[in-house]
Amino acid sequence: MNIVDRLADLAQIGATAAGIDRALFTPAEHAARERFAAWARADGFAVEQDRAGNVFVRLAGREALPPIQCGSHLDTVKDGGAYDGAYGVIGGLEALRLIAARAERPLHPIEVVAWAGEEGSRFPVGTLGSSVYAGITPYATAAALVADDGESFADAFAGPAGKLTGVPVRDDFPPPAAYVELHIEQGPVMERSGARLGIVTAIAGQRRFSVRISGTAGHAGTIPMAMRSDALAAAADLVLAVEAAGRAHPDSVATVGRLVVEPNQTNIVPGAVSLRIDVRSVDDARIDAMQHAITAATERIGAARRVHVALEVLESRRAAPMSPVLRAVIGTVCNALDPNAMALASGAGHDAMCLAQIVPSAMIFVPSIRGESHVGTERTAPADLELGVEALAAALLAVDRDPSLTHSVV
Numbered sequence: 001m002n003i004v005d006r007l008a009d010l011a012q013i014g015a016t017a018a019g020i021d022r023a024l025f026t027p028a029e030h031a032a033r034e035r036f037a038a039w040a041r042a043d044g045f046a047v048e049q050d051r052a053g054n055v056f057v058r059l060a061g062r063e064a065l066p067p068i069q070c071g072s073h074l075d076t077v078k079d080g081g082a083y084d085g086a087y088g089v090i091g092g093l094e095a096l097r098l099i100a101a102r103a104e105r106p107l108h109p110i111e112v113v114a115w116a117g118e119e120g121s122r123f124p125v126g127t128l129g130s131s132v133y134a135g136i137t138p139y140a141t142a143a144a145l146v147a148d149d150g151e152s153f154a155d156a157f158a159g160p161a162g163k164l165t166g167v168p169v170r171d172d173f174p175p176p177a178a179y180v181e182l183h184i185e186q187g188p189v190m191e192r193s194g195a196r197l198g199i200v201t202a203i204a205g206q207r208r209f210s211v212r213i214s215g216t217a218g219h220a221g222t223i224p225m226a227m228r229s230d231a232l233a234a235a236a237d238l239v240l241a242v243e244a245a246g247r248a249h250p251d252s253v254a255t256v257g258r259l260v261v262e263p264n265q266t267n268i269v270p271g272a273v274s275l276r277i278d279v280r281s282v283d284d285a286r287i288d289a290m291q292h293a294i295t296a297a298t299e300r301i302g303a304a305r306r307v308h309v310a311l312e313v314l315e316s317r318r319a320a321p322m323s324p325v326l327r328a329v330i331g332t333v334c335n336a337l338d339p340n341a342m343a344l345a346s347g348a349g350h351d352a353m354c355l356a357q358i359v360p361s362a363m364i365f366v367p368s369i370r371g372e373s374h375v376g377t378e379r380t381a382p383a384d385l386e387l388g389v390e391a392l393a394a395a396l397l398a399v400d401r402d403p404s405l406t407h408s409v410v
């Protein structure tokens, strides 16, 4: 089976009416990992796993060196697509096959890793497997996490939808020499510019806020306009201030994607609004600047509209610049395969964020048709899927051949 057929086959596992449902350590997600392990064994590669649920597939190298790694994830969001994550894992396996078919073995072992629980769709933390592997999240912290349904991570891994059967479990995998992740873009930028290969410059940092606006509920007919403390009108001002903060900074986005109005009745002046703000940029200083602008807006709006505005930081992740050395290597490879190859930032988070904290890391993107992702209609043209695999194999070999690359600092 080629990459297109394998991805189509994998897409059957966890298929729903609207897309694919493969949350970590559910029967569907387990079956996807089993399928990946079976294909890898049939292709002649060694398969191992760690107790965080990560699956490691290895092509042996000629020398005793740390591996050069690629990978991504097999879990999905609810009603997700067939390519987000799965492309980097199955495409990585395909790249391993291309490299193994060559006359000469690589110097380094080459690994493809299926990282566990990237989406955070069952346990409350994203990029969980790669975060444990990189030492960012201690294993004990991950093991104690509890899913929406009450099962702990450690129990779920030990249960029937956890570890793979007949695959050794180790927890002493050494860090790789370098990490290259293949992924779909999940946005419309490459398609619009005609690029078939993308060289990722940085993965955006992300900060999330929870805001509670408290005004005064009242009769929509009897409270004069001048005497109102309308929480929703204040929220409207804040939504526009958030949009303005995003527009004011290059390579940055700011979104209010969730808003709950109380009591949400046609004939009542809204008394309270809860909303969530998501701010991202490739530059942490711009995230700070957007936060500053949003905080100032809450104070201004609160005073002008006589409402109380409480803002709380829910989550903060730093931007992850990709390794300049690896970017240059990948740039050479991608430009040779696609005259329209482009450099771009990733607004979405990826396992490469975690790997970038310990080893030189980089990413290769292929375009998403209409920019659609995290939906069942997520697509990439088959020729682009194949070109991305070719680029990944060439990039892994280029890293393998140049010893200076695998000893460079992050």
Ligand SMILES: [Zn+2]
Pocket (backbone or CB within 6 Å): 073, 084, 085, 118, 183, 350
């Ligand atoms: Zn992904």
